[in-house]
Amino acid sequence: DIVMTQSPDSLAVSLGERATINCKSSQSVLYSSNNKNYLAWYQQKPGQPPKLLIYWASTRESGVPDRFSGSGSGTDFSLTISSLQAEDVAVYSCQQYYTPPLTFGGGTTVEIK
């Protein structure tokens, strides 16, 4: 199974500042035949289901603000919120869809400092 490890578990960032969340996979999720990384990022607010933010590691879902960006390749990935807004307080999770079981990271809680 591919193990997804996120860091940090939580972080507190001032409004308008940058927040960066890391996700590491235990094996590469880069599919060589199409050069795509099989990794997605989700945002989950309290009492709500997860919401898709990013897929293919760096493609922003339609309607997602451009302050959210994804980067990385192979086994090391990041989600960056360039200028934190109050509505961004949530838990963020990465997920690999390279192969079943489709594993998630443990989640990172983003709070306002």
Next chain:
Amino acid sequence: EVQLVESGGGLVQPGGSLRLSCAASGFTVSNYYMSWVRQAPGKGLEWVSILYSSGTTYYADSVKGRFTISRDNSKNTLYLQMNSLRAEDTAVYYCARGRQQQLGWFDPWGQGTLVTVSS
């Protein structure tokens, strides 16, 4: 509008059974890879099972042999039959739509249904 609505959760004793349903609208369930994902109280997301459009199924090791994913094309509904339930199966269960014809991200998700396993 694409929508998923789960039902069937509730309180069940250890060793008991439940069947969760996920009614889909705005798309055809049989054309997509459909999954169940659960979240124990205060914990992260745990993928449970997937049903490919071809009918192939996969399960997390934690539920293999106890849970069965299926669909009813006539009702455009996804199911999760859960047997031999354990306390550690207590969670909110979400159904989620994947991509057509291949593995991918999950979008959208249902609102979830709570399953509590306790005596």
